Amino acid sequence: MSAVPSHDWIACDWGTSNLRVWAMSGGTPVAEAGSDRGMGSLAPDEFPAALDELLSPWGTTAPVIACGMVGARQGWTEAPYVAVPCPPLAPTLTAAPGPRRVLLIPGISQSSPPDVMRGEETQVAGFLALNPGWDGVLCLPGTHTKWVHLSAGEIVSFRTAMTGELFALLSRASVLRHAMAETGASDAFDAAVSETLSRPERLASELFSIRAGHLLEGRSDGRDRLSGLLIGAELAAMRPYWLGQAVAVVGAGAPGRAYVRALTTVCAQVTEARAEAVTLAGLTAAWRTWKMTQDA
Amino acid sequence: MSAVPSHDWIACDWGTSNLRVWAMSGGTPVAEAGSDRGMGSLAPDEFPAALDELLSPWGTTAPVIACGMVGARQGWTEAPYVAVPCPPLAPTLTAAPGPRRVLLIPGISQSSPPDVMRGEETQVAGFLALNPGWDGVLCLPGTHTKWVHLSAGEIVSFRTAMTGELFALLSRASVLRHAMAETGASDAFDAAVSETLSRPERLASELFSIRAGHLLEGRSDGRDRLSGLLIGAELAAMRPYWLGQAVAVVGAGAPGRAYVRALTTVCAQVTEARAEAVTLAGLTAAWRTWKMTQDA
Numbered sequence: 001m002s003a004v005p006s007h008d009w010i011a012c013d014w015g016t017s018n019l020r021v022w023a024m025s026g027g028t029p030v031a032e033a034g035s036d037r038g039m040g041s042l043a044p045d046e047f048p049a050a051l052d053e054l055l056s057p058w059g060t061t062a063p064v065i066a067c068g069m070v071g072a073r074q075g076w077t078e079a080p081y082v083a084v085p086c087p088p089l090a091p092t093l094t095a096a097p098g099p100r101r102v103l104l105i106p107g108i109s110q111s112s113p114p115d116v117m118r119g120e121e122t123q124v125a126g127f128l129a130l131n132p133g134w135d136g137v138l139c140l141p142g143t144h145t146k147w148v149h150l151s152a153g154e155i156v157s158f159r160t161a162m163t164g165e166l167f168a169l170l171s172r173a174s175v176l177r178h179a180m181a182e183t184g185a186s187d188a189f190d191a192a193v194s195e196t197l198s199r200p201e202r203l204a205s206e207l208f209s210i211r212a213g214h215l216l217e218g219r220s221d222g223r224d225r226l227s228g229l230l231i232g233a234e235l236a237a238m239r240p241y242w243l244g245q246a247v248a249v250v251g252a253g254a255p256g257r258a259y260v261r262a263l264t265t266v267c268a269q270v271t272e273a274r275a276e277a278v279t280l281a282g283l284t285a286a287w288r289t290w291k292m293t294q295d296a
Numbered sequence: 297m298s299a300v301p302s303h304d305w306i307a308c309d310w311g312t313s314n315l316r317v318w319a320m321s322g323g324t325p326v327a328e329a330g331s332d333r334g335m336g337s338l339a340p341d342e343f344p345a346a347l348d349e350l351l352s353p354w355g356t357t358a359p360v361i362a363c364g365m366v367g368a369r370q371g372w373t374e375a376p377y378v379a380v381p382c383p384p385l386a387p388t389l390t391a392a393p394g395p396r397r398v399l400l401i402p403g404i405s406q407s408s409p410p411d412v413m414r415g416e417e418t419q420v421a422g423f424l425a426l427n428p429g430w431d432g433v434l435c436l437p438g439t440h441t442k443w444v445h446l447s448a449g450e451i452v453s454f455r456t457a458m459t460g461e462l463f464a465l466l467s468r469a470s471v472l473r474h475a476m477a478e479t480g481a482s483d484a485f486d487a488a489v490s491e492t493l494s495r496p497e498r499l500a501s502e503l504f505s506i507r508a509g510h511l512l513e514g515r516s517d518g519r520d521r522l523s524g525l526l527i528g529a530e531l532a533a534m535r536p537y538w539l540g541q542a543v544a545v546v547g548a549g550a551p552g553r554a555y556v557r558a559l560t561t562v563c564a565q566v567t568e569a570r571a572e573a574v575t576l577a578g579l580t581a582a583w584r585t586w587k588m589t590q591d592a
Contacts, residue, residue: 073511081512113501114508144471144504160504162470169465174458175440200497204526204533205409208440208456212410215369216377230500237500
């Protein structure tokens with residue numbers, strides 16, 4: 001007897017910092033839970049207990065389909081990368097050791113230039129499930145923002161920018177932390193995006209100007225300026241991805257909005273998709289494929 | 297009676313992280329001491345004791361000439377900035393409160409683009425004292441590397457890059473920390489410098505390649521590549537400073553050598569100066585000027 005509504009399977013998004021699960025009836029979530037027991041804080045033998053902590057109260061034995069860093073070499077067990085060009089979801093999932101049936105979605109790699117993703121491939125699959133036949137570029141903002149070129153249902157190429165991690169380090173741990181008041185100065189953001197997009201070499205010298213402008217002029221737009229300088233530099237790096245392309249931003253909250261705002265100044269067509277809906281659609285696609293192989 | 301050889305004054309370099317003092321006979325150091333009680337770890341009323349800790353064993357009451365963050369707003373007492381264009385050493389020093397005679401050298405500011413320095417102005421003065429009449433550009437590598445344009449004994453303009461702080465944050469606190477073995481791969485350094493110097497927009501996407509190259513190919517040149525990518529991007533930003541100029545690098549250890557190596561690929565003339573010698577020469581110049589006003 002289940003403590004949650006009737007469900008077929010468990011969707012699981014297990015990243016570096018967080019673990020989230022949903023009880024799923026087909027493609028519809030009927031219950032959800034989460035914890036901060038992400039891959040980064042767990043030894044390989046601690047994964048089963050971290051998952052049980054969330055699933056035992058539900059009394060469920062349904063199969064779990066999981067994406068994210070749980071399948072990394074330092075995770076529960078490695079789900080080896082699949083190389084581009086390839087569909088976002090590999091046909092084979094990796095079973096994690098333990099009494100519960102847990103299937104891990106593999107990450108995707110690229111040899112030249114070298115790049116990797118884990119978790120975003122599931123969002124790409126979900127976006128395609130929600131937008132069949134869509135060709136173009138996905139931008140997935142995060143700690144490590146991914147730019148993914150999609151064509152005919154396959155990932156052709158992709159590229160990662162560490163913009164989110166740079167913003168976190170610079171705004172919390174560098175000398176710029178003293179100039180990081182929250183003001184929502186969108187003019188300062190726009191000007192900074194424009195500056196490094198057109199002159200990416202300025203990033204190296206403009207960062208310290210945030211500190212100096214705060215000291216000398218009492219400027220309070222440092223946070224917006226830092227965000228704009230970093231995103232503008234990223235757009236300059238990713239020009240081959242967005243130039244003349246339809247771009248969809250898969251985002252949540254302020255970072256997603258910042259990318260949409262920056263992209264609308266240079267792209268003819270920018271659409272937004274909700275990160276959680278896209279993740280669940282991708283996990284559902286993986287579950288349906290896996291279920292077919294079980295039923296066959 | 298002094299526990300150190302006869303001396304006239306105390307030279308003091310008091311930065312964010314460290315405090316160093318030298319007993320000076322004219323321009324010659326006859327004793328030295330240091331501690332990790334930098335400005336960053338001290339409240340304003342803790343500065344006298346931090347200095348006494350080093351000077352009391354010397355039994356000295358000689359005047360102290362100090363440069364660095366000790367004169368910042370958050371330091372012992374503020375030595376207000378002097379604005380460019382100006383000679384590196386202002387004619388007036390700021391007396392710090394307390395029984396001991398301590399004179400602080402003011403920092404230098406620039407309004408457009410906004411920038412500040414504290415401590416480096418003393419090294420600039422020292423370099424000029426050791427190289428009278430020198431015109432050109434000084435590069436002072438550090439947590440916040442300074443580029444200083446000198447003409448006719450004055451600082452005309454300057455610019456700061458946070459390259460040292462970015463390297464420290466990325467190599468110790470980001471996902472790249474897993475790929476930071478020490479190998480001294482100078483080919484990888486050179487290639488990375490060349491890459492971001494010619495295509496600075498690549499910095500945003502190439503940083504994560506260090507992680508991916510380590511994961512996929514077992515590459516072990518991540519530290520050299522990170523250093524090269526950041527310094528190449530800095531050189532791209534500072535092109536107006538070094539292009540067609542005589543450049544002198546005031547450095548110590550590995551960072552100084554890295555800048556010299558990178559600059560020799562693009563500059564006709566690169567010279568090196570030892571940071572400590574230059575700092576002492578600058579403090580000595582400040583002491584001589586101050587002493588003249590006392591004797592007058």
